[in-house]
Amino acid sequence: MKNVFLPNSIEEFRQIWSAVPDAVLMAGGTDLLVSLREGKTKVKNIISLERISELRHIDCSGGEILIGSLVTHQQILDAPIIAEALPVLRQAASLLGSPAVRHMGTIGGNICTASPAADLLPALYLLDARLELHTERTKRTVPITDFIIGPRQTSLSEGEFLYRIRVPIPVPNTRAYYFKVGQRKALAITIASMAALLRLDTDMTVLEGRFSWGSVGPTVLRFPETEKILQNQKLSEPLLKEIGEKSARLTEPISDIQASADYRRMLVSNFPLRLLQAEKYTGSNGKK
Amino acid sequence: MTEALAPIGTVLTRSDASAKVQGCEKYAADYYPQGMLWAGVKRSAYAHAKILRIETSKAVEVTGVAAVLTSGDIRGSNRVGVPEMDQPVLADDKVRCKGDPVVLVLAENKKALELALEKIEIDYEVLPAVFDPREALKPDAPLLYEQRPGKNLLLSGTLERGNGAASLKDCKFVVEGRFKLPWQEHAYLETEAGVAGINSEGILEITASTQTPFRDRNELSHALGLPADKIRVTAPYLGGAFGGKDGITVQGLLGLGAMHSGDRPVKMWTSREESFLSSTKRHPAELHYRLGCTQDGILLAMTCEVVLDTGAYAALGGAVLAMVLEHAAGVYRIPNVFIEGFCVYTNNSVASAFRGFGAPQGLAGIEQMIDLLADEAGIDALKFRLKNAVNRGDTTGSGVLMSNSTGIISCLKKVQRHPLWINRQDWVNNAPAFKKRGVGTAAGMQGTGYGPVILDIANAKTELLPDGRFRIYSGVADMGQGNNPTNIHIAGEILNQAPKDFELLQPDTGSCLPSGSSSASRTTFSFGNALIGACKNLKERILTRACNLMMGAYFENLLLARGKVLDMTSGREISLQAIASSMTEQERISIFSYIAPAAKHPESVNSEIRFLGFPHRIFSFACHLALVEIDELSGEIEVCDYLACTDAGRILNPQIYEQQIHGGIVQGMGYVLWEDFRIHNGDVLCRNLATYILPTAVDIPDLQSLAVETEETGPFGMKGVGEIGINLPYPAISNAVAQALGRRIYEGPLTAERVLKCLNSNPTGGKSED
Amino acid sequence: MKISFRLNEKMIEIETAPDRRVIDLLREDLGITGTKEGCGSGECGACTVLIDGVSKLSCLMLAAQLEGRSITTIEGLVQDGKLHPVQKAFVSHGAVQCGFCSPGMVMSAVDLLQRNPLPGRQEIRRAVSGNLCRCTGYQKIIDAIQSAAKELD
Structure with missing residues (x-):
């Protein structure tokens, strides 16, 4: 039998954790309990963080959105501030799992599980999210790129936990998108995904373009050199094709039960063209 | 349940729905008998190996373990299966596939069970294994059954008509195609489950999720060495089955467990992972066709070779092969035909019955060939089908005489007149950027029942209860298709009573009568006919007794009304309760046996194929239309619209009818688009529902279903509707995709990956094989 | 451990292992079998229940998480004998x-x-x-x- 602790505050959590330092932290449980079932993880004690209300807030401060690590995907979908400031994160959350999974799973869990296929990660990479990591005594803030070091591997030190996520609000007139291909439209593990951010001048000249790629490498990937191709160019099909093809060459996908590495590369090649569709769509509809 | 009378042909709300939707219907998985032990199985780690030694002592020592059993504890033959009894309850000399059960453990709780299973040690001598059916047919292939005269060939058969292959040279147009169809997993929501115990009279009682309670009893008697009258099997509502519970799943293990549990009940319920590992699948198939027609598009000749991988045990593989052969030429008159099929043992998972029972495979082949040939001949695909489709009195390419109602031409014409078909070109032309659109059709049929040799018999039993209500003793399990509510509907019509006036006893070998399996589109066809007979007899008996009791009443003036018999001339009435109280129990019970009509011709085909079901006599028919849109950037296929026109005879209840059509279509969409049950070198790679992809609600469009009602010999003119829906999404969608891509993908399912690779390998379009 | 929670409007107190899955607690310990298990890993939704009114998967929840919560199962939807x-x-x-x-x-x-x-x-x-x-x-x-x-x- 395992002990399950349910602290109500950070204070209480710290006390429990120092008493049972071998405990595994559980956020929404949607990954941990599956992994326990499969026998991949063996644990003695579990600390569930779900009752620490301090970790369940979404706030806005100093040009940043602050998201507590135990904020659920559903909260992300429901929060007006996210819809307004970080619509791409909302879009990613909407494509994750199923409603019940979104009611349980959390942003912190998605990050700390560090699956290359995690749905929120490409958006967080794209937005240069930083993570606040706390121990009993220390606090540090690291870019998400430094936090996730490999498939299901993070740079969390012993006694450290993810407190909250800080996401800088993009400057006005940027648009961001998340595209995902899975084996079906819901309840789907991501085969490959792309988050993209564009800041366009009125004549469709690209002032800034960023791309992050999910499930095509050990972690979510960004290729800053490739992104530069877009700079000050007019958005066009050939240009987007070039971005896709160059990025595809830089990815390091694996073949698994969901898809082959080849297919994943093909998707990366094609993903940027979706922006053309999306831009046309938002253009004609007047929506942003 | 409703108070109103519900005439046949109108919607009657299903009587089982209320309890199910409240969570109070008890499925086999929901039984937790007092004092029960959990049963679990140690399964083979190898695809083919000799068992040298089984060490159970460490498992026995685990606290909470009640028994650890091996094949040595089995008194009977330790073999189940029909018609070949080749599958051990627990493996004895060797294992033939991964997942074969070797040791059974009974324990107080699941944790002790798990621990004990881990502590069992089995020494194997690993044997060479074979995973490809064509390899398995080679002379030097490893043998699964060393003594079997046919070696790894379970069954082969040929159907030959006219000049066979020789006539291909007389054709103006000839096309060729090789198709590879995947395994399909039933993936019923309720995995294999049941409980068993020995009652105070020494009878082994098993309640299991099974389509075949009566056949199970016979097989268990043989395998466990108990007389059949010492075994009782009951079948509550099943949480889905689709053919996957057509035969023994956990019943043998449960029975064995109960015989060694120290008089405690035992329960077994497989996990999803164990279910995927150990349950049967739809046969993967390789089909090689040549099909030719005249200048005018009249079909002239066809050859077809079918290879089915039946896995480690025969199960119903032979009968599935017979069914593939029968449906391999579809609904067309083809005078010169050579069809040849092989059903082969391998060390893969066992393949057996799955909704459609071979028809989906055969029709996936012929219906894609028809499109290829129509294209070659430059004839519209629907017109081509209409030119060649059978009428009643015609014989199909497989040599099956259409002796009964044959509505295929009406189905085809209905599609032809539909706006989705008429406006198809506009729709295709209006594809948005980065999308390709295509429209495809397919036509086909589904044979009903067991074929010419094995009689399709149902025995219905109904009772007038002492309180004036009625009881139906069902002989066929309801796996979800709603035959129980339909039985009430039918009995209500004959006896003129409301649904509320009936109670229905689910199949119980202790009190109901053997009526065959819940399968083969025959459940309502055969049992319904038997039930009509039983109800008619009972009605006559009730009216006759009313004459006795109401002095001076004449039989022909009496009306059986709700709860009473009414003398229409005098207005006098007598309650059914009063009539019942004047009867002995024997009189109150009515039994009727029905034998379904069977085709006896042709007799030329080989006797085993006939024995296993060729040919059928009653067929349901359908034509489907699929409109698909392909995303050029990802290869994802979206089915935008889907239309099914079905001839399944008269519709007894439009709601249940549509349920079957919708459910069948979506399972068929799964088959062609997503469901790729992968087994590699005997290893099941799809271990769970995250890796075996079933369609969700957002993957499916709203479906349209139109009916063509023909009259037939079934109850009130119905024909089976349970399977026909699954037969055509595979070819209809494949044809639509082929049109959109300008080329065909021959290996299924049509995953986004396959589609995108096809698009990328030949971006200019044009025909070539994948 | 002892946990207490509201189940279909009724207070329940039960001694259970804290790591017992909620689905097992319901079906095996409390004998309420309306909630079904189809996969055990959150992929089928058959075990969906409402926790404080929100749909969650009872195969991916531990008994301890129920403490002080209100859980509604399919059995709890019927009010005064009437279907929801x-x-x-x-x-x-x-x-x-x-x-x-x-x-x-x-x-x-x-x-x-x-x-x-x-x-x-x-x-x-x-x-x-x-x-x-x-x-x-x-x-x-x-x-x-x-x-x-x-x-x-």
């Missing part, structure tokens, strides 16, 4: 076949209608996209939920 409008619509629209997915499906629908009283067809499809059904092809389920929404509105 969603249940009623499932029955009348033929949304039930084998019925093994129905309890979870109904709970997801109830969750949806609390959030969005008049959902469109596509929104309904999305709302039950975590509930696999192998029998119906979903159409009649969508019909039923749409009709229940109208009735509740």
Whole structure:
């Protein structure tokens, strides 16, 4: 039998954790309990963080959105501030799992599980999210790129936990998108995904373009050199094709039960063209 | 349940729905008998190996373990299966596939069970294994059954008509195609489950999720060495089955467990992972066709070779092969035909019955060939089908005489007149950027029942209860298709009573009568006919007794009304309760046996194929239309619209009818688009529902279903509707995709990956094989 | 450990292992078998229950998490012997076949209608996209939920 602790505050959590330092932290449980079932993880004690209300807030401060690590995907979908400031994160959350999974799973869990296929990660990479990591005594803030070091591997030190996520609000007139291909439209593990951010001048000249790629490498990937191709160019099909093809060459996908590495590369090649569709769509509809 | 009378042909709300939707219907998985032990199985780690030694002592020592059993504890033959009894309850000399059960453990709780299973040690001598059916047919292939005269060939058969292959040279147009169809997993929501115990009279009682309670009893008697009258099997509502519970799943293990549990009940319920590992699948198939027609598009000749991988045990593989052969030429008159099929043992998972029972495979082949040939001949695909489709009195390419109602031409014409078909070109032309659109059709049929040799018999039993209500003793399990509510509907019509006036006893070998399996589109066809007979007899008996009791009443003036018999001339009435109280129990019970009509011709085909079901006599028919849109950037296929026109005879209840059509279509969409049950070198790679992809609600469009009602010999003119829906999404969608891509993908399912690779390998379009 | 929670409006106190899955607690310890298990790993939705009114998967929850919560299972939807409008619509629209997915499906629908009283067809499809059904092809389920929404509105 395992002990399950349910602290109500950070204070209480710290006390429990120092008493049972071998405990595994559980956020929404949607990954941990599956992994326990499969026998991949063996644990003695579990600390569930779900009752620490301090970790369940979404706030806005100093040009940043602050998201507590135990904020659920559903909260992300429901929060007006996210819809307004970080619509791409909302879009990613909407494509994750199923409603019940979104009611349980959390942003912190998605990050700390560090699956290359995690749905929120490409958006967080794209937005240069930083993570606040706390121990009993220390606090540090690291870019998400430094936090996730490999498939299901993070740079969390012993006694450290993810407190909250800080996401800088993009400057006005940027648009961001998340595209995902899975084996079906819901309840789907991501085969490959792309988050993209564009800041366009009125004549469709690209002032800034960023791309992050999910499930095509050990972690979510960004290729800053490739992104530069877009700079000050007019958005066009050939240009987007070039971005896709160059990025595809830089990815390091694996073949698994969901898809082959080849297919994943093909998707990366094609993903940027979706922006053309999306831009046309938002253009004609007047929506942003 | 409703108070109103519900005439046949109108919607009657299903009587089982209320309890199910409240969570109070008890499925086999929901039984937790007092004092029960959990049963679990140690399964083979190898695809083919000799068992040298089984060490159970460490498992026995685990606290909470009640028994650890091996094949040595089995008194009977330790073999189940029909018609070949080749599958051990627990493996004895060797294992033939991964997942074969070797040791059974009974324990107080699941944790002790798990621990004990881990502590069992089995020494194997690993044997060479074979995973490809064509390899398995080679002379030097490893043998699964060393003594079997046919070696790894379970069954082969040929159907030959006219000049066979020789006539291909007389054709103006000839096309060729090789198709590879995947395994399909039933993936019923309720995995294999049941409980068993020995009652105070020494009878082994098993309640299991099974389509075949009566056949199970016979097989268990043989395998466990108990007389059949010492075994009782009951079948509550099943949480889905689709053919996957057509035969023994956990019943043998449960029975064995109960015989060694120290008089405690035992329960077994497989996990999803164990279910995927150990349950049967739809046969993967390789089909090689040549099909030719005249200048005018009249079909002239066809050859077809079918290879089915039946896995480690025969199960119903032979009968599935017979069914593939029968449906391999579809609904067309083809005078010169050579069809040849092989059903082969391998060390893969066992393949057996799955909704459609071979028809989906055969029709996936012929219906894609028809499109290829129509294209070659430059004839519209629907017109081509209409030119060649059978009428009643015609014989199909497989040599099956259409002796009964044959509505295929009406189905085809209905599609032809539909706006989705008429406006198809506009729709295709209006594809948005980065999308390709295509429209495809397919036509086909589904044979009903067991074929010419094995009689399709149902025995219905109904009772007038002492309180004036009625009881139906069902002989066929309801796996979800709603035959129980339909039985009430039918009995209500004959006896003129409301649904509320009936109670229905689910199949119980202790009190109901053997009526065959819940399968083969025959459940309502055969049992319904038997039930009509039983109800008619009972009605006559009730009216006759009313004459006795109401002095001076004449039989022909009496009306059986709700709860009473009414003398229409005098207005006098007598309650059914009063009539019942004047009867002995024997009189109150009515039994009727029905034998379904069977085709006896042709007799030329080989006797085993006939024995296993060729040919059928009653067929349901359908034509489907699929409109698909392909995303050029990802290869994802979206089915935008889907239309099914079905001839399944008269519709007894439009709601249940549509349920079957919708459910069948979506399972068929799964088959062609997503469901790729992968087994590699005997290893099941799809271990769970995250890796075996079933369609969700957002993957499916709203479906349209139109009916063509023909009259037939079934109850009130119905024909089976349970399977026909699954037969055509595979070819209809494949044809639509082929049109959109300008080329065909021959290996299924049509995953986004396959589609995108096809698009990328030949971006200019044009025909070539994948 | 001893946990106490509200189950279908009734206070429950029960001694259980803290790491027992909620689905096992319900089915095996409390004998309430309306909540079904179809996969044990959050991929089928058959075990969906409402925790404080929100749909969650009882196969991915531990008993300890129930402490102080209010849980509604399919058995708790019937009020004064009357079916919940969603249940009623499932029955009348033929949304039930084998019925093994129905309890979870109904709970997801109830969750949806609390959030969005008049959902469109596509929104309904999305709302039950975590509930696999192998029998119906979903159409009649969508019909039923749409009709229940109208009735509740």
